[in-house]
Amino acid sequence: MHISEGILSAPVLTGGAIFAVAATAAGLRKLSPEKIPQAGLLSAAFFVASLVHVPIGPVSVHMVLNGIVGLLLGWAAVPVIAVALLLQAVLFQFGGITSLGVNTIIMAAPAVLCHYIFKPFLSKNHTIVMAAAFACGAAAVFLSALIAAAALVLTGEAFREVSAALVGAHFFVMIIEGIITMFCVAFLKKVQPSMLNLG
Amino acid sequence: MISEIFAFGSSPVHLLDPRLRVIFAVLFSVVTAVSNLFPTVCLALLMAIVLAVLARLPFRPLLTRLFIVNGLILFIWLVLPWSYEGTPVFSMGPLVVSREGICLSALITIKSNAIVLAFIAMVATMPVAVLGQALDRLHIPQKLVHLLLITYRYIFVIESEYHQLLRAARIRCFTPKTDLHTYKTYAYLLGMLFVRAAARGERVHQAMICRGFNGKFLCLHNFAIKQGDLAWILAMTTGLIGLGMLEWARII
Known part of the structure; x- marks a missing residue:
C-alpha cells in the first residue's frame, strides 16, 4: 500500500520523512552487522511475496504481509520495509522519493505495533496462535489503510471521501491477509519455529 | 519478471555522475511535490519530459509504467470532483461536479506524472548496484x-x-x-x-x-565529476530556480 507522488502536502511529507528517518535509525540500531545478510534475504523474500497476486472473486489482490514482517523482525522491520519500498520505487515506480517517508510509516508502524501486540500469543496453544496470527495480519493492513487515510485527510479535507473509500477498499484485503498470515505462521511454527524466536 | 528496463544505455543522462542524478532527482521531486500552482507544475512536467527524451527512454515500456502508476490518480478522479464542494460545473442527478475538484485532480495528476517521469529518467536509469x-x-x-x-x-x-x-x-x-x-x-x-x-x-x-568480510563493503567504482556533469548541474539548477520563482515569486 503506498501513496503516489504529488498528492500529499508539504507538512505531511515532512512529518512522514522525519518519523521514518527516526524509526529507520532505531531499527538499524537493533540490527547487528552479522544479521544484515539474513535481514537482506528476508527483505528480498518479502519484496517478491508482495508481488504475489491471490485471486478474490473475479479480481486479484497483491499481498502486503507487513503483519508477518513485524512478527519475524520486530524493529528491524522498519529498515527492511524502507529498503523494499525504495526498490519498488526504483524498479517499478510504485511510490517515489518524496512519499518514501510517509509510505515507510504507513507500512512499518503497523508492523512494529503488531509485533508487540501479537508476538506474546504465539507461544500459546494452537487455537490462540491461529486467532492471534489472523488478527495480526488483518490488523496490520487495517492500520496501514488507516494511516494512509489520515495522511490524506491531513493533506486536505477534500480527501475525506477518497480516504474513506481507500479504507473500505481494503476490507477484503484485510481478511485475506489475515487468512494467509494465519496459515503462514502455523506453517513456520511447524517447520522452523526458530524463525519466530520460539525455540 | 523483475527487470531493470531503463537501467542500461548510453544516453547523455546515463553517462552523468550517479551521485548528481540522485541529488537532483531528490531536489526536483521535493520542489515539485510542494508546488501548488499550475504554471510551476506544468514547467516541472516539461522539464521531466525533456529529461525523459534526453535519457532516450524506450517509449512503450515507459507508457506502461506511467499507466500503472496512474492507478491511484484515476481513483482520485473518480471520487474527488464529485465530493469537493465548490462552483458547480455540471450535475448528474444528486451528484455535482465542482470546478475546484477538477482543478485539484488535474494539479495532482500533472505533479504526480512530472515527479515519476523525472524519477525514471534520472534514477531508474542506473542499476540498483550503482545506486547503492x-x-x-x-x-x-x-x-x-x-x-x-x-x-x-x-x-x-x-x-x-x-x-x-x-x-x-x-x-x-x-x-x-x-x-x-x-x-x-x-x-x-x-x-x-x-x-x-x-x-x-x-x-x-x-x-x-x-572471504574476509569485516563489515565494510568495498567499491571499486570511482565517481568523478566530469565536464558534462558541470553543464548539467548548471542546467538543472537553473530549472529548479525557475520552478521556485514561478511558485514563490509568482512571476506569472
Whole structure:
C-alpha cells in the first residue's frame, strides 16, 4: 500500500520523512552487522511475496504481509520495509522519493505495533496462535489503510471521501491477509519455529 | 519478471555522475511535490519530459509504467470532483461536479506524472548496484546500503525460487481459485519462501566471513565529476530556480 507522488502536502511529507528517518535509525540500531545478510534475504523474500497476486472473486489482490514482517523482525522491520519500498520505487515506480517517508510509516508502524501486540500469543496453544496470527495480519493492513487515510485527510479535507473509500477498499484485503498470515505462521511454527524466536 | 528496463544505455543522462542524478532527482521531486500552482507544475512536467527524451527512454515500456502508476490518480478522479464542494460545473442527478475538484485532480495528476517521469529518467536509469554505491558516497548509513545491496542481489534468486515452488504446485494440479485451499497453498508457499530465504541468509553470511568480510563493503567504482556533469548541474539548477520563482515569486 503506498501513496503516489504529488498528492500529499508539504507538512505531511515532512512529518512522514522525519518519523521514518527516526524509526529507520532505531531499527538499524537493533540490527547487528552479522544479521544484515539474513535481514537482506528476508527483505528480498518479502519484496517478491508482495508481488504475489491471490485471486478474490473475479479480481486479484497483491499481498502486503507487513503483519508477518513485524512478527519475524520486530524493529528491524522498519529498515527492511524502507529498503523494499525504495526498490519498488526504483524498479517499478510504485511510490517515489518524496512519499518514501510517509509510505515507510504507513507500512512499518503497523508492523512494529503488531509485533508487540501479537508476538506474546504465539507461544500459546494452537487455537490462540491461529486467532492471534489472523488478527495480526488483518490488523496490520487495517492500520496501514488507516494511516494512509489520515495522511490524506491531513493533506486536505477534500480527501475525506477518497480516504474513506481507500479504507473500505481494503476490507477484503484485510481478511485475506489475515487468512494467509494465519496459515503462514502455523506453517513456520511447524517447520522452523526458530524463525519466530520460539525455540 | 523483475527487470531493470531503463537501467542500461548510453544516453547523455546515463553517462552523468550517479551521485548528481540522485541529488537532483531528490531536489526536483521535493520542489515539485510542494508546488501548488499550475504554471510551476506544468514547467516541472516539461522539464521531466525533456529529461525523459534526453535519457532516450524506450517509449512503450515507459507508457506502461506511467499507466500503472496512474492507478491511484484515476481513483482520485473518480471520487474527488464529485465530493469537493465548490462552483458547480455540471450535475448528474444528486451528484455535482465542482470546478475546484477538477482543478485539484488535474494539479495532482500533472505533479504526480512530472515527479515519476523525472524519477525514471534520472534514477531508474542506473542499476540498483550503482545506486547503492552512490548512496554510500552520499553518506547514507552503511548498514542501510548493505541491506539495499543484499536485497537487490537476492530478489532475482528468490523470485526464481518462488516460480519453482509455484511450478511444483501447478504440476500437482493447483489452480488458484477463491477458496480456503488456494489461500492455504499460497500461505505455505510463502512460508517456505521465508524459510529458504532465512537459511540462505545464514549461508551467505558464512560465505562472506570466509572471504574476509569485516563489515565494510568495498567499491571499486570511482565517481568523478566530469565536464558534462558541470553543464548539467548548471542546467538543472537553473530549472529548479525557475520552478521556485514561478511558485514563490509568482512571476506569472
